[in-house]
Amino acid sequence: MSLDVQEIKSAIRIHDYISQLEKLTKLTLKNSDIMLGAPKTKLVVDLPTHNKPCYEYVEQLYQEIGDRDLLMQALRTGWHYISSNGTTIPVSKEKYFQQLNSSQAFHVAKQRGYEIPEKFLTTKQFCYGQYEAYSAMHEIMHGKALGIWSNKANFSNFMYNYAKFYKAIKLIAPQFIVPSSSYQSSIPYILDQLWVASHNSNQVRLLGLEVAGEQHFLNGGHSKTLGNEKYLEKLGFEMYHVASWWCRVDPYRVICEFLKESGIFPEAQQYLIGAELDTIDKYVCGICHRPMVRLGWDWIQQCQIGDRTVYAHKHCVAHKVADKLSTRGRFDVQSQRC
Ligand SMILES: [Zn+2]
Structure with missing residues (x-):
């Protein structure tokens, strides 16, 4: 049967790659958890009050790579716009791909006063898992993937839960810059995705999703921020770390796991078909018996x-x-x- 079909070709290549990675690291990645780290408690940030609404910072947040200061200014002056105007995902998949491919976040961080070593500006640290996770988030937020094959009875239930979840999500920004310590000279973290979710009427949750990349992993460390969450917690960020090799196999399931773990859409996995495939080895086609990825x-x-x-x-x-x-x-x- 046709080996030139993209979904089968990709699956064989990716499963092979993960097998090799397992040999190299001597770790069992195929039955690893998807969620490698999650906060113990929810962090809720009070929305700063400000009397004069202004769109300036919100516009900048939508158009440029975001950072913590910019976000706080935008929340302070333009929450009304963020909350109501419907620009939940300002960055397209294509634009994100370019951002990743050009280390743009570090260039922007430098312009904004962070000290960035030259190698961060020149070395491309492209990680496919990051791109796949962003792409899957995009599709899910655009009404694909979840609930599609649900039967009629489940579907109305799904629509209710999905609408509730969708309404609470106010912004999803990729490549978000946050300081790693209070020292000006420290290299900032670049969160793969920042989710801003409304909580009650005057509070938000700031959820950082980080793909723990194979590069970090192979270099001996686990990820940029894993183990360093304390400072980010102080700043109000909840950090969720997901396995990049899982993002290569099923980024949709990874996003659902994040939605469940964070509690922003606890039922998400129930609406994704095949969510019970809980190890990578189980991603095998029931018809041709070759590997599968999504x-x-x-x-x-x-x-x-x-x-x-x-x-x-x-x-x-x-x-x-x-x-x-x-x-x-x-x-x-x-x-x-x-
Ligand atoms: Zn097949």
Whole structure:
């Protein structure tokens, strides 16, 4: 069967890569947790009050790479705009890709007064896991992936929970700059994603999502901020660390795990098909028996084989349906749900 199908080709390559990484690190990554670190308690930040609303800082926050000072100014002067105008994700996937690929956050941090060593400005530290996690977040926030294959009864329940979650999320900014200590000379952290969620009427939660990259991992450290959360906590940031190798296999599940763990959408995983595949080895197609990954929201689908429900590549399910069509002349959509 066709090896040139992108979803199958990517899956074979990524599963191979993780096997090699396991040999290199002598760690069992395939059955590791997705969430490598999460805060023990929720941190709630009171919204600063300010009488004269102003759009200036909010606009800058939407257009440029954000940092903590800018965010605080924007919250202080423009919460009304952030809360109501609907620009939840100001940065497109394409723009994010460029940001990652050009170490842009460090250049911006330098312009804003941080001392950044030259090697951070010139070395590209591109991590695919970061890009995949951002891309999956985008799709989920645009109504893809979750609840798609739910039956009617579940669907209204899903819509209620999804709408509640969606309404609470006010901003998701990638490559967000936060100081790593109170010393001006310390190199700042660049959070992969910053989520700003409203909490009650005059409070917010600031959730940092960080992909613990293979690079950091192979260099002996785990991630940029893992183990250093104390200072960020003082600043009001909750930090969630997710495994980058899981982001290569199923970034949608990783985002759902973050939504569940943070409590901002606890039911998220129930609406993602295949969420019960809890180790990377289980990501195998029930039809062609080759590895699977979910880099597109519909790459893994559910399919009925006899009396068994299996997960399979989008491609394999489509072919199975086509075969059925030609042999039986019947398209059984209801039992396929695909
Ligand atoms: Zn398959």
